[in-house]
């Protein structure tokens with residue numbers, strides 16, 4: 001028989017697997033499939049009966065039947081009367097091992113990575129920017145909200161949900177924003193997303209064509225750079241001064257933008273707050289140039305001195321501003337819930353775009369979040385975190401003043417990483433010519449009692465780097 005040799009090899013291969021990861025039926029199916037595709041089992045040859053093959057291979061008969069059925073469904077075997085035959089494949093494909101796929105042949109130009117620092121992931125690294133104090137999150141309360149939400153979930157809510165988001169959450173967010181952030185909106189303007197990253201990608205897709213000019217702050221948030229670069233936009237870094245993004249007359253004249261990305265409440269990474277005058281100027285110039293401002297309000301809830309400044313979006317009615325919010329800092333990053341507040345004139349169009357192109361789910365998490373907000377637990381959590389962060393910030397400043405006088409950035413960042421500390425070098429975030437030199441210290445995760453120890457470690461690294 002043509003395939004005795006094959007089965008012999010099959011047995012040998014099985015025997016060599018001391019603790020087989022795959023069942024006998026799966027192994028037989030894969031072996032037969034490969035043998036047929038490679039032409040080792042000739043077309044129209046008759047397969048042994050399931051009973052005799054099972055005996056020969058010492059496996060269950062059902063395993064043989066399963067493998068035959070599966071291959072018949074795939075068109076590799078066919079049944080005639082009571083017998084099973086190898087199918088005659090029209091063009092017998094050969095399964096040859098291929099060379100590894102070469103990315104240069106397939107990668108789209110816009111998928112080429114922007115030269116930007118990548119951050120270590122996973123384990124706790126002191127001073128990692130952007131991560132909230134996860135240990136302080138009221139997990140018990142959140143678990144109860146999640147349990148309640150799942151108990152109340154309807155069958156309808158197991159289906160794809162409204163791509164714009166759950167109505168209750170949209171309403172809870174609208175209420176929170178109007179009362180605490182001065183945003184002018186109703187729930188119809190709110191669109192739930194998988195976080196600011198998705199909001200940025202959607203803004204680029206919906207409000208600009210590839211090649212269009214986009215301005216962003218210099219230095220800038222890496223997530224925004226990636227999103228806009230991937231969308232094929234022409235990025236122009238606009239320097240930031242103490243009052244925030246500072247475009248010049250030449251910028252407006254030479255490269256008027258379609259979109260302007262800014263973090264006015266707390267510039268990332270420099271931390272400046274955009275002055276009221278600068279905000280009004282930017283809105284006025286955007287109106288004149290028919291540009292839209294993307295206001296990324298990622299952590300305004302934690303403003304250090306006094307209450308947060310009201311959002312740009314609410315400074316005038318119908319401001320040309322898309323306001324972006326996220327629960328990554330106020331709750332926890334893995335929640336992946338953010339939102340966009342769209343100007344009224346654009347909501348219908350955005351709704352159509354999202355309804356056509358996106359599927360949303362995770363209704364229970366959205367309902368749990370709405371519950372968490374409506375019960376006042378969100379507001380309480382924010383108050384607690386403001387106190388925690390104020391203490392940690394004070395401890396950080398005190399420790400820096402005591403242990404660090406001078407520093408310089410990229411070498412220090414590399415040396416610190418070896419000791420489990422990640423300080424992001426400011427110079428790496430510069431677009432074009434760099435005139436920044438600094439370290440970004442995310443202090444949210446470090447209890448104030450441990451601040452001194454970490455800064456002492458960092459101080460040693462800096463002294464060692466400088467004395468080299």
Ligand SMILES: Cc1ncc(COP(=O)(O)O)c(C=O)c1O
Pocket residue numbers: 129130131194195196197198221223263268296298325326327328333337338
């Ligand atoms: C400036 C800025 N915007 C937005 C985000 C959060 O984005 P997401 O909602 O995608 O987690 C971060 C996180 O570090 C950030 O630094």
